[in-house]
Amino acid sequence: MTFQPLLRLGPVRRFTRNLLRPVDLLGRPLLLKYTRDPAEAREEIRGHARLSRHYRVPALHAHLRVPGGHLLTYERLPGGTDQGLLLDLLNADEPSSDLRSYMDELTAAYREVILTTAWPTEPTHVVRKLYWDRAAPGGRLDTYYAGKDFLVADDLIDIPVSRLGTYTLNINGCRHHLDWAASLRWLRAHFATAEPVWAALTQGDPTDVNLAHPLAWFDYDTAGMNSIPGEFANFLWYASALGGWLAPTYNPAAFADHPATFDHVPANTPEIRRAEVDHTTSTIHIDYTPRVSAPRRTAVTAYWNQLVQPIADRLWPGEDLANLLRPYLSMRILGVYNLADLALENRLVLLARLAEAMSPAFDPSTYFCPLESRCQAP
Structure with a gap:
């Protein structure tokens, strides 16, 4: 039997002021996004809701305040090195x-x-x-x-x-x-x-x-x-x-x-x-x-x-x-x-x-x- 870890963390990536980290939780691929600016986080959440009615977007599973900012948890779409964009x-x-x-x-x-x-x-x-x-x-x-x-x-x-x-x-x-x-x-x-x-x-x-x-x-x-x-x-x-x-x-x-x-x-x-x-x-x-x-x-x-x-x-x-x-x-x-x-x-x-x-x-x-x-x- 092959043991599957409950939690697998990928490398942290920085995009401008935001941090992204791929996570596998119970075999479920997720993407964590850490945003320092509270106003930007609120706009992100509202923007996702607006866009989801007309465009294909990954599901937003959760968002919560954390020390120094906000953490948003998205569905992670398939991708990899030089793949997915x-x-x-x-x-x-x-x-x-x-x-x-x-x-x-x-x-x-x-x-x-x-x-x-x-x-x-x-x-x-x-x-x-x-x-x-x-x-x-x-x-x-x-x-x-x-x-x-x-x-x-x-x-x-x-x-x-x-x-x-x-x-x-x-x-x-x-x-x-x-x-x-x-x-x-x-x-x-x-x-x-x-x-x-x-x-x-x-x-x-x-x-x-x-x-x-x-x-x-x-x-x-x-x-x-x-x-x-x-x-x-x-x-x-x-x-x-x-x-x-x-x-x-x-x-x-x-x-x-x-x-x-x-x-x-x-x-x-x-x-x-x-x-x-x-x-x-x-x-x-x-x-x-x-x-x-x-x-x-x-x-x-x-x-x-x-x-x-x-x-x-x-x-x-x-x-x-x-x-x-x-x-x-x-x-x-x-x-x-x-x-x-x-x-x-x-x-x-x-x-x-x-x-x-x-x-x-x-x-x-x-x-x-x-x-x-x-x-x-x-």
């Missing part, structure tokens, strides 16, 4: 049939729920954590940037970001302009307005580590009525930049169970080819090669064609998607990592990407899957 389908050299089928299922589920629950909603009634709160006084924009200055790229472009507006940016052959202070003011003002936004019931933070394979949704503290353009910008930016490049670079512990992620970071890391200043013409030259791996391009393209475009055609016929997505994309670029803390090459690329997003020529249909070629005309 959308991330694992993206960690490949080429897109698979499983990835294509997954994106079909994901976008179909979102189309149905978004079109069923979409409604113009006052900003006070949408989930505010990722956008409105970060732009509000005392939020991340203030914490990261208020009253502070830093160089565009130490030793490469020794110009403070506060003076960017006095230079022309020539990025991959295209002329751009980025006024740092004005951009921050514009973002704060945009998310301070009371104008209703189109919102729908979503998980709110649709990253490739929050989406299970087979399809299910994890992490619920941002679940509820979320801005639809914000939902789109979040997935598109994470799939094309954060998930394959910046997140594993700056938060490697989150990928301990998915080590194949690190093998594919080079395929998703932009390469700077030129970074210099011509002071005689007040021009900063930045040439970089964008890189998005083939599986991530496939996921982004499917998401755009099968979800973003059909929803936009229904909710915003004839409107410019660039204007709808720009503030949310800009906030994702500026409000996840403090640019001043990043390695100079990464900071330089993100400033270039911000300038491209703020440009009147911003085209989101190609921005998230950029061609590795130069702009042909300013």
